[in-house]
Amino acid sequence: MTADVIKASQASFIIGPPTAPEELKSLYQKLGAEPGQQNSLLAKKLFETRKDSVTVFSNVTQNGKSLLHRMLEGILRKDVAKVESAITQSMVRGEPAPCLTISLQKSAYSDGTPLAANLTRTAVKDLEMGIRMAFKAEWVQSVVV
Numbered sequence: 001m002t003a004d005v006i007k008a009s010q011a012s013f014i015i016g017p018p019t020a021p022e023e024l025k026s027l028y029q030k031l032g033a034e035p036g037q038q039n040s041l042l043a044k045k046l047f048e049t050r051k052d053s054v055t056v057f058s059n060v061t062q063n064g065k066s067l068l069h070r071m072l073e074g075i076l077r078k079d080v081a082k083v084e085s086a087i088t089q090s091m092v093r094g095e096p097a098p099c100l101t102i103s104l105q106k107s108a109y110s111d112g113t114p115l116a117a118n119l120t121r122t123a124v125k126d127l128e129m130g131i132r133m134a135f136k137a138e139w140v141q142s143v144v145v
Contacts, residue, residue, distance in 0.1 A: 004120040004121050004122055005118055005119065005120055006119050006120065006121055006124065006144055007116070008104055008116060008119065008144045008145055009103070009104055009105050009116060009145065010101055010102060010103055010104055010105075010144070010145060011101070011102045011104060011119070011124055011127070011142060011143070011144045012099055012100065012101040012102075012142065012143045012144075012145075013099065013100045013101075013102075013127070013128060013131050013140050013141070013142050014090045014092060014097050014098075014099045014140065014141045014142075014143070015050065015054065015097060015098050015099070015100065015131060015132075015135055015137050015140050016092070016097060016132075016137045016138045016139035016140060016141070017050075017095075017097075017137065017138055018050075018135060018136050018137055018138070019136050019137065019138050043095055043096060044096070047089065047095075047096035047097070047098065050097075050098050050135075051087055051089070051098045053098075053135060054087050054098045054100050054135070055087055057100075057134060057135075058083075058085045058087065058100060066083065067134065068083055068085060068100075068102075069083045071127065071130050071131075071134075072102075072107075072115070072127070075123050075126045075127055075130065076109075076115070076119075076123055078109050078110075079109060079110040080107065080108070080109055080110070080115070081108050081109060081110045081112070082106075082107060082108055083102065083107045084102070084103040084106035084107050085100060085101060085102045085103070085107075086100075086101050086103075087099065087100055087101075088101065100131065102115075104116035104119055119144075124142050124144055125142075127142070128140045128141075128142045
């Protein structure tokens with residue numbers, strides 16, 4: 001075991017607003033400039049759209065693995081048998097943001113070992129960067145507990 005290993009039960013990734021396309025970026029700028037009832041409806045719609053994208057990212061595809069699952073295998077360089085995740089809403093500066101949480105105890109390698117057994121800080125940072133790129137997000141903040 002290296003000093004880089006984290007002992008944790010879950011890793012959460014709060015996904016910031018997208019940097020592109022320009023139409024969506026301008027909606028976020030409008031949202032920040034004009035407070036009010038109309039903007040809360042817009043914020044809710046934008047959050048739901050982003051949450052749907054994260055759901056597609058973490059749901060199993062026809063080949064039996066989600067994009068998240070395949071990303072984890074690439075980063076961890078091991079066969080991952082299952083990935084348990086959930087998507088919730090976090091609030092960042094008063095705006096809703098999707099939060100992808102991976103259960104490190106329930107997610108396991110093909111030999112049954114939970115991901116929590118040898119997850120490293122480097123792997124979490126790599127996953128953070130991969131999620132940021134996948135969603136073209138301005139930022140992704142990880143919390144590992």
